[in-house]
Amino acid sequence: xxxxMTIRQVGDVTMIDAAGRITLGEGSSTFRDTIKDxxxxxxxxIVVNLADISYIDSSGIGEMVSGFTTVTNAGGQxxxxxxxKRIQDLLQITKLYTVFEVFDDEAAALASFKK
Amino acid sequence: xxxDEKSLNPVVDEELESTLESVDLAEEKxxxxxxxxxxxxxxxxxxxxxVREAAVNAVVHGNRYSANKKVVLRIATALNAIEVRIRxxxxxxxxxxxxxxxxxxxxxxQCGRGLTLIRAFVDKLTVEPAEGGGTLAVLFKRLPPAAGxx
Numbered sequence: 083x084x085x086x087m088t089i090r091q092v093g094d095v096t097m098i099d100a101a102g103r104i105t106l107g108e109g110s111s112t113f114r115d116t117i118k119d120x121x122x123x124x125x126x127x128i129v130v131n132l133a134d135i136s137y138i139d140s141s142g143i144g145e146m147v148s149g150f151t152t153v154t155n156a157g158g159q160x161x162x163x164x165x166x167k168r169i170q171d172l173l174q175i176t177k178l179y180t181v182f183e184v185f186d187d188e189a190a191a192l193a194s195f196k197k
Numbered sequence: 198x199x200x201d202e203k204s205l206n207p208v209v210d211e212e213l214e215s216t217l218e219s220v221d222l223a224e225e226k227x228x229x230x231x232x233x234x235x236x237x238x239x240x241x242x243x244x245x246x247x248v249r250e251a252a253v254n255a256v257v258h259g260n261r262y263s264a265n266k267k268v269v270l271r272i273a274t275a276l277n278a279i280e281v282r283i284r285x286x287x288x289x290x291x292x293x294x295x296x297x298x299x300x301x302x303x304x305x306x307q308c309g310r311g312l313t314l315i316r317a318f319v320d321k322l323t324v325e326p327a328e329g330g331g332t333l334a335v336l337f338k339r340l341p342p343a344a345g346x347x
Contacts, residue, residue: 144308145307149306180304
């Protein structure tokens with residue numbers, strides 16, 4: 083299964099429920115296109131729910147970083163929700179835990195935009 | 198060189214097209230061998246991940262998807278170790294020319310994390326010019342002692 087991005091709006095926050103594999107090729111481009119589309123529509127508060135992501139390679143990690151930069155440059159925030167153990171490990175190895183704001187709980191992620 | 202590396206027996210020797218399908222295939226073959234050897238699920242995942250990243254480097258950065266250039270995949274095993282050799286026919290590669298992806302000023306770079314992840318997931322990685330041109334990446338991973346004991 084390649085990547086599937088399901089969008090839902092919760093107040094001022096756009097939630098991306100990501101599923102499948104974000105790898106070089108279709109998966110990475112699906113993620114990239116989703117972020118660009120949302121930013122193009124003026125959505126600036128974005129949470130990416132990674133609970134159902136089964137695999138992400140270095141290209142996919144790069145797309146997440148690129149998405150973070152795109153959203154930040156547009157004056158918004160991109161945050162991550164429900165990382166699997168393996169994705170946690172990947173972010174530790176690449177030191178990206180210092181870049182992304184990460185949440186285990188959706189309500190906490192949503193509330194963080196109101197601070 | 199350890200005893201492990203001296204006693205390696207070839208189990209896979211294939212030429213692959215420079216495509217993303219070959220990346221999947223390289224990962225699948227390494228995972229299949231690792232499972233048969235008794236690597237844990239996590240170590241199998243880590244080896245497969247490292248092989249995938251090395252295969253992407255060969256297909257994308259080495260051969261640049263060229264239909265005229267193959268990727269050579271060789272897997273050899275010993276009783277308690279696996280070695281995966283991935284060779285491309287690209288213009289060569291200089292590790293020292295890469296930006297450190299873990300340096301604070303590079304954390305927001307989109308690319309450049311593959312080798313860091315490979316090194317984290319195998320016991321040894323060498324990347325060197327291949328004889329006759331291109332680049333050879335050699336990944337080596339030992340079976341943890343407990344899993345290898347019968």
